[in-house]
Amino acid sequence: MGKVAVGAAVGCAVAVCAAAALVVHHRMKSSGKWAQAQSILKDFEEKCGTPISKLKQVADAMTVEMHAGLASEGGSKLKMIISYADNLPTGDEKGLFYALDLGGTNFRVLRVHLGGKEHRVVKQEFEEVSIPPHLMTGSSDALFDYIAEALAKFVATESEGLHFSPDRQRELGFTFSFPVRQTSISSGTLIKWTKGFLIEDAVGQDVVGELTKAMERIGLDMRVTALVNDTIGTLAGGRYNNPDVVAAVILGTGTNAAYVERAHAIPKWHGLLPKSGDMVINMEWGNFRSSHLPISEYDQALDTESLNPGEQIFEKLISGMYLGEVVRRVLYKMADEAAFFGDTIPEKLKIPFILRTPHMSAMHQDTTLDLKIVATKLKDILEISNTSLKMRKVIVELCDIVATRGARLSAAGIAGILKKIGRDTLKDGEKQKSVVSLDGGLYEHYTKFRTCMENTLTELLGEEVSENIIIEHSNDGSGIGAALLAASHSQYIGIDES
Numbered sequence: 001m002g003k004v005a006v007g008a009a010v011g012c013a014v015a016v017c018a019a020a021a022l023v024v025h026h027r028m029k030s031s032g033k034w035a036q037a038q039s040i041l042k043d044f045e046e047k048c049g050t051p052i053s054k055l056k057q058v059a060d061a062m063t064v065e066m067h068a069g070l071a072s073e074g075g076s077k078l079k080m081i082i083s084y085a086d087n088l089p090t091g092d093e094k095g096l097f098y099a100l101d102l103g104g105t106n107f108r109v110l111r112v113h114l115g116g117k118e119h120r121v122v123k124q125e126f127e128e129v130s131i132p133p134h135l136m137t138g139s140s141d142a143l144f145d146y147i148a149e150a151l152a153k154f155v156a157t158e159s160e161g162l163h164f165s166p167d168r169q170r171e172l173g174f175t176f177s178f179p180v181r182q183t184s185i186s187s188g189t190l191i192k193w194t195k196g197f198l199i200e201d202a203v204g205q206d207v208v209g210e211l212t213k214a215m216e217r218i219g220l221d222m223r224v225t226a227l228v229n230d231t232i233g234t235l236a237g238g239r240y241n242n243p244d245v246v247a248a249v250i251l252g253t254g255t256n257a258a259y260v261e262r263a264h265a266i267p268k269w270h271g272l273l274p275k276s277g278d279m280v281i282n283m284e285w286g287n288f289r290s291s292h293l294p295i296s297e298y299d300q301a302l303d304t305e306s307l308n309p310g311e312q313i314f315e316k317l318i319s320g321m322y323l324g325e326v327v328r329r330v331l332y333k334m335a336d337e338a339a340f341f342g343d344t345i346p347e348k349l350k351i352p353f354i355l356r357t358p359h360m361s362a363m364h365q366d367t368t369l370d371l372k373i374v375a376t377k378l379k380d381i382l383e384i385s386n387t388s389l390k391m392r393k394v395i396v397e398l399c400d401i402v403a404t405r406g407a408r409l410s411a412a413g414i415a416g417i418l419k420k421i422g423r424d425t426l427k428d429g430e431k432q433k434s435v436v437s438l439d440g441g442l443y444e445h446y447t448k449f450r451t452c453m454e455n456t457l458t459e460l461l462g463e464e465v466s467e468n469i470i471i472e473h474s475n476d477g478s479g480i481g482a483a484l485l486a487a488s489h490s491q492y493i494g495i496d497e498s
Contacts, residue, residue: 033338033339033340034338036337036338037334037338037340037394038394040330040333040334040337040338041330041334041394041397041398041401044296044298044330044398044401045401047294047295047296047297048294048296048401048402048404048405049294050294050404050405050408050409050412052459052460054292054294055408055409055411055412055415055456055460056412056415056460057290057292058290058292058293058409058412058413058416059412059413059415059416059419059460060416060419061288061290061292061416062285062288062290062412062413062415062416062417062419062420063416063417063419063420065077065078065288065290066078066080066283066416066417066420067420069283070261070265070266070267070268070281071267071268072267072268073268075268077287077288077289078283078284078285078287078288079282079283079284079287080281080282080283080284081182081281081282081283081284082182082266082268082269082279082281083182083185083228083229083232083258083279083280083281083282084182084184084185084279085185085226085228085232085236085279085280085485085489086185086263086274086275086276086278086279086280087274087276087488087489088235088236088239088240088260088278088280088485088488089236089239089240089484089485089487089488090240090243090488091116091117091120091240091243092116092117093114093116093240093484093487093488093490094114094115094116094487095113095114095487095490095492096111096112096113096114096158096170097111097112097114097171097172097173097483097484097486097487097490098110098111098112098151098154098155098170098171098172098173098222098483098486099112099172099173099174099175099479099480099482099483099486100147100151100172100173100174100175100211100482101175101177101230101233101479101482102147102174102175102176102177103175103176103177103178103195103230104177104195105130105131105136105195105196106128106129106130106131107128107129107131107147107150108126108127108128108129108479109126109127109129109150109151109154110124110125110126110479110480110482110483111123111124111125111126111154111158111483112124112480112483112484114484114487121480124480125157126479127150127154129150131143131146132146136196136197136198136199137197137198137199138199139199139201140199140201140202140205140210141210141213141214143199143202144210144211144213144214145214145217145218147211147214148211148214148215148217148218148220149218151172151215151220151222152215152218152220155170155220155222168492169221169222169223169491170221170222170223171222171223171224171225171486171487171490171491171492172222172223172224172225172486173224173225173226173228173233173481173482173483173484173485173486173487174207174208174211174224174226174227174228174482175228175229175230175233175479175481175482176188176207176227176228176229177229177230178190178191178192178193178194178195178197179191179192179194180207180227180229182227183206185225185226185227185489186208186224186225186226186227186489187206187208187209187227188206188207188208188227189204189205189206189207190202190203190204190205190207191203207227208224208227211224212224223491224486225485225486225489225490225491226482226485226486226488226489228481228482228485229256229258229282230250230256230439231248231249231250231256231257231258231282232248232258232280232282232481232485233479233480233481233482233485234248234250234258234437234439234474234481235247235248235258235259235260235280235437235481236481236482236484236485236488237437237474237480237481237484238435238437238472238474238481239437240480240481240484241474242435242472244432244433244434244435244470245435245436245437245472246259246260246418246421246423246434246435246436247259247260247414247417247418247421247436247437248436248437248438248439248474249410249413249414249436249437249438249439249440249443250438250439250440251318251319251320251410251438251439251440251442251443251449252319252320252439252440252441252442252443253319253320253321253440253441253442254286254315254319254320254321255285255286255314255315255318255319255410255440255442256282256283256284256285256286257283257285257413257414257417258280258281258282258283259280259281259283259417259420259421260278260279260280260281260421261278261279261280261281261421262277262278262279263276263277263278263279264277266279266281283417285314285413286312286314286315286319287311287312287313287314287315288313288314288413289313289314293313293314293317293409294317294405294409295313295317296326298326298329298330298333299316299317299326301329302316302322302325302326302329303316305352314409314413317405317406317409318406318407318409318410318413319406319442320357320440320441320442320446321357322357323357323360323402323403323406323442324353324355324356324357324358324359324360325352325353325355326402327355327360327398327399327402328349328352328353328354328355330398330402331349331355331395331398332345332349332350335349340391340394341384341387341391346382346383346384347383348381348382348383348384349382349384354381354382355381355382357442357446358445359377359381360399360402360403361399361403361445361446361448361449362377363377363395363396363399364396364399364400364403364446364448365446365447365448366396370389370392371389371392371393371396374387374392374395374396375387375392378392378395400448403446403448403449403452404452406449407448407449407450407452407453407456408452408453408456410453411453411454411456411457411459411460412456412460414436414457415457415460415461417436418434418436418461418469423469424461424465425465426464426465426468431468432468433468433469433470434468434469434470435469435470435471435472436469436470436471436472437472437473437474438471438472438473438474439473439474439475443473444473444475453471454471457469457471
C-alpha cells in the first residue's frame with residue numbers, strides 16, 4: 001500500500017472515530033437531558049403526594065375551619081356564608097315559577113311548572129341571552145333594564161292555560177354568581193364584580209332591589225323570592241329529587257361547596273332560629289388553605305402571578321381553571337432546564353393558560369396505542385411536532401399527577417364536610433344514606449378525575465361507611481334549583497293553589 005493510501009485510510013479511521021465519539025457524546029448528552037427531565041417529573045410527583053394519612057389531615061383541617069367560620073365573621077379562611085335558605089324543596093311544590101341565572105357573559109331565564117309529588121316537573125322551558133359587552137362596564141340601570149326586558153319577553157310566551165290569577169304575583173328565583181353579602185333570603189348587596197363585569201354604581205347595592213326597580217320601570221309584576229348562588233341552587237335541585245341530599249359541590253372552572261347545617265350549630269347566627277331547624281351554608285371552600293396541602297414551586301409561582309395572590313389556594317389546586325396551567329408550568333421547566341422539546345423553548349409554551357384543562361383531560365385519557373391524541377394536542381395548541389412516544393408518555397404521566405392530586409384533595413374536602421355533620425361514621429344500627437350532589441364540567445367531563453375522586457372518598461371513609469354515601473350528578477341544578485327555592489320560599493305557601 002502506498003503512502004497516500006495509508007494516509008487516506010488513517011484519515012478515514014480518524015473521521016469514523018470522531019463521528020462515533022460525537023454520536024456517543026450526543027447520546028450521553030440526550031440521556032443526561034432525559035435524566036434531568038425525569039428528575040423534574042419525580043420531584044414534582046413527590047411534592048404532589050397525597051397519601052391517605054395526609055388526606056385525613058386535610059379533611060380534619062377542613063372540619064376545623066368550618067367550625068371557626070361558623071363561630072364568627074372573619075374567624076376562618078372559609079367565609080361560611082349564611083344563605084338564609086332554610087326551606088329546601090320537598091317535592092310538594094306546585095305552580096309556575098321563574099328563575100334568572102346570571103353568572104357570566106350570558107344569562108338564562110327559566111320557567112318551571114311544578115305539579116307536586118305526583119307530577120314533579122311538569123314542564124321546563126328556558127332561553128339563553130347574551131349580554132352586549134358595553135353593558136358589562138356601563139351603568140347598573142342599563143344592565144338590569146336589559147335583563148328585565150328579556151324577562152318580560154319570556155313571560156309573554158307563557159302558554160294560555162298557565163296565566164296567573166290577577167291577585168297573584170309571578171315569583172322568581174335569582175341565581176347571582178358574584179360575591180354578595182346576603183342580608184335575607186331575597187336580598188343581598190354586591191361586594192365586587194368578577195368575570196369581566198365592572199359596573200361601579202352597582203357595588204354596595206342590593207342586587208334584588210336593582211332588578212325589582214328595573215322590572216317596575218317596564219311594568220313587569222314579578223317578585224324575587226330567593227337570591228342564591230349556583231352551589232345553593234345545585235343543593236336545592238339535588239334535594240328536590242332526593243331527600244337524602246346533604247351537600248352540593250361544584251367542580252368546574254371554579255369550585256365551591258354548600259351544605260345543610262343545624263341552625264343551633266351556627267354561633268354567629270343571631271336571628272330567630274328557623275322553623276325547619278336547618279340553614280344552608282355557602283362555604284366558599286375555594287379559599288380553604290392548610291399547611292397540610294401539597295403545594296409545589298409551580299403552584300406558588302402560579303399563585304404569586306395570579307390576580308388574587310394568597311387567595312383561593314384550594315381552588316388553585318383542584319379546579320378546572322388551573323389544572324392545565326400547572327401542567328404547562330412543569331412542561332416549561334422541562335423545556336428550559338432539560339431541553340425536553342429540543343434546544344429552544346417552544347414559543348407557545350411561554351403563554352400562561354394556553355393549555356386548558358379540556359386539552360389536558362384529552363391527553364390524559366388518550367387510549368390510542370401511540371398516544372396519537374397527545375401528539376395532535378401538542379401540535380395544535382403548542383405547535384410542537386415530532387414528539388417521540390417516550391416523550392408523550394411523560395406528558396400523560398404529568399397530567400395524571402396533577403389530576404390525581406386535584407381529585408384526591410376534592411375527596412378530602414367532601415370527607416371534611418361529612419365529618420362536620422356527623423355522616424362520616426356509622427351509628428349503631430343506622431343505615432342513613434347521605435347524598436352529595438355534584439355539578440360542573442370538570443366533574444362531568446373529566447372521567448379519570450371523577451373516578452379517582454370517588455375511589456378516594458371510599459378509601460377515606462372505609463367500605464362500610466361508603467355504602468351509605470352517594471355521589472350524584474345534579475345536571476344543571478343551579479338553574480332549576482333557583483326556581484325550586486322560589487317555590488319553597490313562596491309568599492303564597494299555605495294558601496290553596498288556585
